[in-house]
Amino acid sequence: MIKKILIANRGEIASRIIRSCKKLGIQTVAIYSEADQKAPYVSMADESYLIGPPRVNESYLKTEKIITAAKEAKADAIHPGYGFLSESDQFAEKCRSEGFIFIGPTAEVMRKMGSKIEARKAMQEAGVPVVPGTEGAVATIEEAIEGAESIGYPIMLKASAGGGGIGMQVVQSDEELTKAFESNSKRALTFFGDGSMFMEKKVENARHIEIQLLADNHGNAIHLFERECSIQRRNQKVIEEAPSSFISDKTRNAMGEAAVNAARALGYTNAGTIEFLVDKDENFYFLEMNTRIQVEHPVTEEITGLDIVEAQIQIANGEQLGITQDEMHINGHAIEVRIYAEDPVTFFPSPGHITIFEAPEGEFIRNETAVTSDYDVTPFYDPMIGKLIVKGINREAAISLLKKALKDYKIEGIKTNIPMLLSILENEQFQNGNTTTAFVQEYYLPQVQTK
Known part of the structure; x- marks a missing residue:
């Protein structure tokens, strides 16, 4: 107990x-x-x-x-x-x-899912679609170029271990691959102790959509629907929402079923997330599995009414899931934005002393914060200092509430990415749900770089 x-x-x-x-x-x-x-x-x-x-x-x-x-x-x-x-x-x-x-899950499952190469193999065995790519690690640039010829550019070069966008880079040619291979391998070795690299075909105009899972030690497993996490900078998420405004109920059910089947095949327990890339035709491909709670878990909690951390503890305590898949329903629309201590144009971290910190409050507004007024943000950790989550009866209502809440957010003493977030929320493409992983490069950066 x-x-x-x-x-x-x-x-x-x-x-x-x-x-x-x-x-x-x-x-x-x-x-x-x-x-x-x-x-x-x-x-x-x-x-x-x-x-x-x-x-x-x-x-x-x-x-x-x-x-x-x-x-x-x-x-x-x-x-x-x-x-x-x-x-x-x-x-x-x-x-x-x-x-x-x-x-959390067992060490054995974590070990398998911690290697992107082993994870791909496990998903293929479970019948989950994967992005075309190398079947194992590529040790030399010669092997990488040979693999690129069979996959076809553009290619996503990735570190086998770790995450957070480290060791990851899009390459368009043999020349770019040659330059990127050694530097990304060294970076992966420094951060994760493993410099193994592999390659996948880059899915053009993709959306990053993930399925939240819960599985107990008694054979019960359910999914808590999806989160849309396509708004990213430097391969790291900035805005997350649930449910996705893009996928159909048919695709939602297929992705959820595939994720649950994979969890069962792995013998997975506790909370976890399977991330997918989804193309313009709603074909979905396994990206990776996170064997932990996600930064963006609050949006799922808001639309389902579940406390995922509570569920984690109860599962670890040997209890059975208290809810079945048939009892799961989506209620409303939730959006989360990550508040970073960083320059909104260069994305460089902006550590320093926060003189005033006042997060917005109100009905359907939720704050997860790491700082207070009169607080020093140091350069030693990730620059995220908080998350703002809102819920509306639909996506339009959620966007409207989020814009108002961000305008009420008061942080003085350091730079933050709030101007970037507001700019994205005001963008017509975002409001229309046209959110792919290339959104920041296509719509946000050209706007701020011309100012």
Whole structure:
């Protein structure tokens, strides 16, 4: 029985997990680096432990320090959140070998899905469509060029391990591939300890649509519909919404069924997400699986009424899913925007001192924040400082409410991407639902670069 959870993370997701724990009557333990001593989540938790210096490789990635803190706190379970060690099969294995419940899938499944190459193979075996690409890693530029000849340009060069757009680049020719291959491989090796690369055909005018899954340890698995995550910069999501305004009910059902079948074939448990690329004809192709909670999970919670973090904890506690697929229904439309401390034109991080931070409030407005007024945003972590989520009876109503809420958002002392978000929401193409992964390059950047 889980009575106390250590949260192996920081920022807004740590605060989010603490809220669900409080609702369930579960005690919480926070860990923090020297740079996060004044972070809101630290004081929200029942207990907190200093884990190390600001840099992640000296704090939030230090498995032994985290395990030691969990032992000292007498925690029953560890929740990894997203990022950091959340998709580390070694961390999951270590937690369980030390006697802690790991709130996530098994290390074996994480290991398989953590390699994009192995994940492709697993999805093919489960009957899920995949993008045409290399069947294994390409070790040399000569192999890469040979593979490109059979796939055909444009090609998406990808790191096998990791995520967040690191090691990923679109290439249009042998010359571009030659330049990109070595640098992306080295970058992947630095960030993930694995420089393996592979290639996929770039799906033109694609949409990035993902299916949220829940699966318990008793053979029950359901999907919670889809999220549209096509608005991205540097291959990282900026705006997410649910449901998608593009796909039909037929495609929605087919994608959901494919995702659930894949989860069952893998023996997957807990919360997870299968991401797809969808072309203009609604053909969908497996992109990757995230074996953790997603940054954008709130939009799914808003349209389904479910608490996904609560479900994660209950599943880890050995409980069965309390809802069936037939009982799942979409209610309204939700949109989330990520608030970044960054220049809205260059996308460069903008750390500094926040003098005033006032998030908008009101009915159908939800805030997930990591900062406060009189707070220092450091350069050590991802520049996301909060998420703003709204819900409307339909997409038009949600967009209208979101624009008003963003205009009411007050952050002083640093640059943020709020001007970018407002510009996108005002764009006619976005309002009409014409949102592909190329949206920022096609509609936003040309607008700001001419100013």
